[in-house]
Every structure is written in C-alpha cells, then in structure tokens.
Amino acid sequence: MSALEAPPRVLTVAGSDSGGGAGVQADLKTMLALGVHGMSVITAVTAQNSLGVQGAWELPVEAVRAQYRSVVDDIGVQAVKTGMLSSAELVEAVAELISGTDAPAVVDPVGVSKHGDPLLAASALDSVRTKLLPVATVATPNLDEVAQLTGVRVRSADDLRRAAAAVLAFGPRWVLIKGGHLAGDAVDLLTDGAEELVLRAPRHDNRHTHGTGCTLASAIACGLARGRSVPEAVTAAKEYVTGAIAAGFALGAGIGPVDHGWALRRDTP
Numbered sequence: 001m002s003a004l005e006a007p008p009r010v011l012t013v014a015g016s017d018s019g020g021g022a023g024v025q026a027d028l029k030t031m032l033a034l035g036v037h038g039m040s041v042i043t044a045v046t047a048q049n050s051l052g053v054q055g056a057w058e059l060p061v062e063a064v065r066a067q068y069r070s071v072v073d074d075i076g077v078q079a080v081k082t083g084m085l086s087s088a089e090l091v092e093a094v095a096e097l098i099s100g101t102d103a104p105a106v107v108d109p110v111g112v113s114k115h116g117d118p119l120l121a122a123s124a125l126d127s128v129r130t131k132l133l134p135v136a137t138v139a140t141p142n143l144d145e146v147a148q149l150t151g152v153r154v155r156s157a158d159d160l161r162r163a164a165a166a167v168l169a170f171g172p173r174w175v176l177i178k179g180g181h182l183a184g185d186a187v188d189l190l191t192d193g194a195e196e197l198v199l200r201a202p203r204h205d206n207r208h209t210h211g212t213g214c215t216l217a218s219a220i221a222c223g224l225a226r227g228r229s230v231p232e233a234v235t236a237a238k239e240y241v242t243g244a245i246a247a248g249f250a251l252g253a254g255i256g257p258v259d260h261g262w263a264l265r266r267d268t269p
C-alpha cells in the first residue's frame with residue numbers, strides 16, 4: 001500500500017465496553033491490528049469491567065441511523081460487523097441499514113455477556129431471527145445464542161452440524177457455530193449448507209477470555225473487506241483470535257481481556 005492509498009474500511013455497529021475488552025473497543029483494536037481503518041456506530045453504552053456489566057444505556061434509534069449514514073454515505077465501507085444491539089427497535093433499524101449497503105455483513109448475535117448479563121432484550125430475539133440473520137453474510141453465534149435462537153442445545157462437537165442447519169434456516173449465507181464453550185479443543189463449524197469447514201485450535205487454559213466473540217467477528221469482517229472468501233477470512237480470523245486468547249492477561253479482579261496486539265508484537269524480540 002502506498003502512503004496515499006487508503007486501507008480497507010470496516011464498520012462496527014455495537015455497544016461500548018468501558019473496560020475496553022469487548023464491544024466496540026475490541027472491534028476497533030482488532031481492526032487496527034489487522035491493518036484496516038475501523039469505524040463505529042455505537043448502539044449502547046455499558047458500564048462494564050472484569051467483574052460484569054454494572055449498567056447499560058441504549059442510544060435512540062435516530063442516533064444509530066445518523067452515525068451509520070455519516071459513515072457509509074461519505075467514507076464508505078468494505079464490510080460491516082454487528083455486535084450488541086440491545087432492543088428489537090435497534091435490531092430492525094440496523095438490519096434495514098445493512099440491507100441497503102453493498103458490503104458483506106458479519107452478524108455476531110450477542111445475547112449475554114461472559115458474566116451472564118443480558119445485552120439483548122428477550123423481546124428482540126424474534127427480530128434477530130426474522131430481520132437480522134437474513135441479511136448476514138456470516139452469522140457467528142456461540143452455543144448459548146444458538147440455543148436461544150433455535151432451541152438446539154449443543155452438548156458435543158457432534159451436535160455442531162445440527163445447530164448450523166437450524167441457524168441457516170433463518171437465512172444467513174454462512175454460519176460459524178462457535179464451540180468455544182465446549183470442553184476439549186476449541187472447535188468451530190463454518191458452513192453455507194454445501195461447503196463445510198471445521199476449525200480446530202488447542203484450548204488455551206486461560207480464564208482471561210473477555211471479548212473473544214467480538215474479536216473473532218471483527219477479524220472475519222477485516223478479511224472480507226480485503227476481498228477474501230468467507231472460508232479464507234474465517235480461517236485467518238480463527239488464527240488471530242487463538243493467538244489473542246493465548247496472550248490474554250489479568251486486569252481487575254475478574255476475567256481479563258484477550259490481547260488484541262499480540263500479532264503486532266509477534267516479530268518483535
């Protein structure tokens with residue numbers, strides 16, 4: 001890239017995590033580490049730290065729409081990533097904005113935080129199923145989100161295919177079922193119903209995993225913005241998040257963040 005050439009642009013539509021480990025903060029750090037220009041539409045502000053979510057405040061839908069239009073109409077995007085959307089009204093507004101944007105969308109259907117604090121109203125689940133998933137290029141639910149959205153409970157890696165089929169029925173082009181909450185290797189399944197890719201990484205015995213899901217989805221969006229195929233982007237993103245988990249560090253008294261900067265330091269003695 002020459003000095004005058006702009007990097008690919010990626011937009012996150014997500015909530016703010018004051019502790020800097022998940023949400024918009026994780027997304028922008030991932031984008032910096034992966035060499036794209038990161039931009040944000042903030043949907044909600046959370047008071048959050050290593051112990052949990054102490055408060056959450058949603059933004060008005062017109063503030064979300066205005067941020068999105070400001071970015072897309074002037075700067076333009078090569079990929080969009082969504083995270084915490086909080087309410088049915090915001091889910092539906094964001095789905096409509098994405099459907100009018102000519103760029104791939106990675107949808108992380110964030111339901112609850114690692115500590116079990118709700119980040120999406122129960123009344124918004126149906127809008128996620130019927131409005132948001134159909135506009136996703138890739139949806140990246142974890143096992144709790146799969147259960148909430150489809151009723152399918154994954155107990156072992158053998159159940160991942162059934163979970164993927166249930167999510168694909170809502171209309172995303174691809175689904176990545178994240179098996180990070182299972183025991184043993186960290187196994188995820190990517191499929192579009194025809195092609196299938198199993199992504200396996202050794203489980204790192206590290207409790208500092210705050211923000212894994214946000215980081216993975218953002219890294220996928222970075223790959224798509226560079227013009228990579230979905231399997232290529234997901235493979236590279238899995239490698240990035242695995243390294244970030246291996247380097248996760250303690251902060252505060254609870255669960256610390258993954259290290260978004262690990263790949264930048266990889267070649268530094």
Ligand SMILES: Nc1ncnc2c1ncn2[C@@H]1O[C@H](COP(=O)(O)OP(=O)(O)OP(=O)(O)O)[C@@H](O)[C@H]1O
Nearest residue numbers: 114142178179180181186187202203204211212213
């Ligand atoms: N201990 C671990 N070691 C290696 N990889 C892991 C570990 N925990 C999770 N992963 C991987 O991290 C990625 C994110 O998966 P996870 O299931 O944690 O998502 P998530 O629950 O949405 O994340 P979060 O809890 O941050 O919202 C997946 O690729 C998963 O396999």
Ligand SMILES: Cc1ncc(COP(=O)(O)O)c(N)n1
Nearest residue numbers: 015016022023113114210211
């Ligand atoms: C604003 C925001 N968005 C997403 C998450 C999910 O991340 P995690 O499950 O690691 O807490 C979060 N905690 N906060």
